[in-house]
Amino acid sequence: MPGLNHALRGVVYVKLGGSFITVKEKPVTLRKDALDAVAAVLKQVHGEVGLILGNGGGSFAHYAVKKYCVNDPVQCVVKCHQSTRLLNRMVVDHLVALGVPASSLQTSAIVSASPGGGYRVFPDPVYNYLSLGLIPVVYGECIPSERGYSVVSTEKVFELLAESIKPLRIVLVTDVKGVYTCNPYTCENPELIRRINSGNMEEVLELLSREEGRDATGSIYGKVKSMSALSRRIGVKVIIVSGFDQKGLADAIVKGEVEEGTVIEP
Structure with missing residues (x-):
């Protein structure tokens, strides 16, 4: 990797999920306690591995997309950019105030839509x-194109960057321990799915399909499906862990292991 500090043992992609850092039921509301928890871990592991951080859209981006992205693509992009950059700035400012060397990196400045489809990445x-x-912080965004715009999730940004900067692993930070057989907030007997691989992938996706469409980027169904495909393509684990489990998060980032979480295997 050109220019990368050779003292580091590679790069880990870490995504702060929208449901972890925002209150999804209340538009434009940040969960500072969540950022406090993850900041302590980022300070601990920074220097042991390189970090590329991404934040989900949560109650900021999904609210804007649903409200404005109906008939007017110009207004959609304007409002989408306004909301995603607001959240990203709030996240970065909070992390910096807690001593994390984070710095925002505008997604639409490093990812552009190609004529005829697809994307170009400038790493x-x-x-x-x-x-x-530094810890670059990217985010999901509306990417303008000749056809209007595309809603690109943070997971998709990771996927595109991974073509140039292959990570050691990808860690998805959520407000729950991992992927469950049903929504742990609403069903009676949720069971944590500790491993997802080719042997149980179809079964897991069938269970998660009930959640599909709940947000602008496909909810947990879309995330598991896209991350599983990426895991297989580039040969790395994807670990889903609670951001409030500080030891678990640190182990996931540095060691690639987690006691209470979900591991998507290549």
């Missing part, structure tokens, strides 16, 4: 952030 700014010892 040089990410290399430069990592080389300096």
Whole structure:
């Protein structure tokens, strides 16, 4: 990896889920307690591995997309950018105030829609952030295109960046321990699914399909499906863990192991 600090043992992608850092039922509301918890872990592991951080949209982006992205693509992009950058700035400002060397990296500046479909990625700014010892913070965004716009999730940003910067692993930070057989907040007997692989993938996706469509990027169904495909393609684990489990999160980032969480295997 050109220019990357060789003292680091590689790069880990860490996504702060929207349901973890925001109150989804209340538009434009940040969960500062969640950021406090994860900041302590980021300070602990920074320097042991390189970190590329991403934040989900939560009650900021999904609210804007649902409200404005109906008939007017220009207004959609404007409002989408306004809300996603607001949340990203709030997240970064909070982390910086707690001593985390995080710095925002505008997603639509490093990812652009290609004519005819697909995306082009410009990874040089990410290399430069990592080389300096910064933690770049990207985010899901509405990407303008010749056809209007595309809603690109944080997971999709990771997928695109991974073509140039292969991670050691990907860690998805949520407000629950991992992936469950049903919504742990609403069903009576949720069971934690500790491993997802080719042997049980179809069964898991069938269970999660009930949640599909709850937000602008496909909810947990879409996340598991896309991350499983990426895991297989690039040959790395995807670990889903609670951000309030600080030891578990640190182990997931540094060791690639977790006692209470879900591991998606290549």
